[in-house]
Amino acid sequence: MRRRLFQLGIIDRYLLRELAGSFAAVTLILLLVLVGGAATELLGKIARGRIPAELLLSLLGLQAVGTLTILVPLAVLLGVLLGYGRLWRDSEMAVLQASGLDARGLLRPLLWFALPTMLLLAIVAFWVAPAADRKAQQLITRASRSLIVAGLEPGRFVELPGRDGVIYVGEMSGDGTTFKRMFIESEREDASLGKTRIDVVSAASGFLYHDADGVGRYIALEDGFRVEGKLGEDDYRLMRFKRNDIKLPDVVTDDDGSARKRAARSSVLWRTPDDPVMRAELHWRLAAPLSVLVLGLLALPLARASPREPRYARLLLALLAWLTYYNLLLLGRSWIATGKLAAGFGLWWVYVPALAIAFALWWSSQRLRAPRQPGVSP
Secondary structure, three states: OOOOOOOOHHHHHHHHHHHHHHHHHHHHHHHHHHHHHHHHHHHHHHHHOOHHHOOOOOOHHHHHHHHHHHHHHHHHHHHHHHHHHHHHHOOOOHHHHHHHOHHHHHHHHHHHHHHOOOOOOHHHHHHHHHHHHHHHHHHHHHHHHEEEEEEEEEEEEEEEEOOEEEEEEEOOOOOOOOOEEEEEEEEEEOOOEEEEOOOOOOEEEEEEEEEEOOOOOOEEEEEEEEEEEOOOOOOOEEEEEEEEEEEEEEOOOOOHHHHHHHHHHHHHHHOOOOOHHHHHHHHHHHHHHHHHHHHHHHHHHHOOOOOOOOOOHHHHHHHHHHHHHHHHHHHHHHHHHHOOOOOOOOOHHHHHHHHHHHHHHHHHHHHOOOOOOOOOOO
C-alpha cells in the first residue's frame, strides 16, 4: 500500500531531525544578532536618559518576542537550505533516492516541520507579540511617571540621566511623584570659553509632572537655592527661588502611531475594516505564518546541490530571495496603509508568485537531462 503523505517512517524522522537541528541552530544565531542590535539601541536610549537602565532586560525580552515574526520565516528558509543541502553534498540524498525516496518523501518531513511552526508563529503574531508591545509601552509609561522607576532612591546619589552630574533625594512618596530635600549637581562644557560650567541646585521639596502632550517631563523644585558659575573663576552667582522647573529627557514615543497599531489587539483589527492602517497591520500579522510555508517550499529546490559544490554556495542566493520577498511584503503593507492597494488584495500577490517560482524550480530540478549524443559538442 502506498504510504500516505502525512505518515512518517524511519527516513522521514531522520529528515525531520535534520530540519529541526538546522532550524534551531539558525534561529539561535539570528536571535543573538537581532537581540544584540536591540540591546545596542536600548543602551543608546539609556545613555540619553530616555528610558531607565532598570528596564533594559525587560524591554530586551519583550522586543525579542516581536522579532520572532521576522526571524522565524528566515530561519525556516535557511534551516531547510542547510539541512537538506548537507544531505545532497554528502551524497546521502542520492542513496535515499536510489532506495525509493521520491519527491513526496522530501515534502512530507517539510510539512510536518512547517505546519506546527506556522501554528505557533500565528499565535505569536496575533496574540503574544502585540501583548509584548503593550507591556513594553506600559513599562515605559510607568517609568516616565515615577522617579522610583527612573532609578532614584531616597538617601542615595544617582547619576543624572543623559547629563553629567548627580542627583540626591532625601525622602520620596510611595508612588515616586513627590519628594523632599533634593540636591542636584550638573556640569556642562562652555564651548565659547573652553571651561566647565557647574550648577548646584537644592530644594526643600518638589514633584514630578508632565506637559499637556504627555511627552515632556519636568521636576518642579520648591523653596530652594541655585549656585552657578565656571570652574576656576570667582564669579559664582547665588539665587534663591520659590519654584524652579528642570526638564528631564523625553520619554520614548512613536509619533507616527506605529506603536499603537503594533500593540493593537487582533480582535480590534478585525472590527475596523474601514481603517486601512489597521487592515495593513492585520495582513502583516498574517504574513508571518504564511511566510513559513512559502519560504520553506522555496528552500526545497534551492537546497539541491552537487557534492562538489561549496558548502554555502547557495546561501547568498537564498538571502537575496528573502530580501526581495521581505521588501515586497513591506511595500504591500505600505500600499494598503496608504490606500494605494485595496485591502481585499492583501499580500497574496507576493505569496502566489513565490509559490509558483518554488514549484517551477522543484519541477525543473526533478527533470532528467537528455543523454548527450556521441560526437556532438555541448
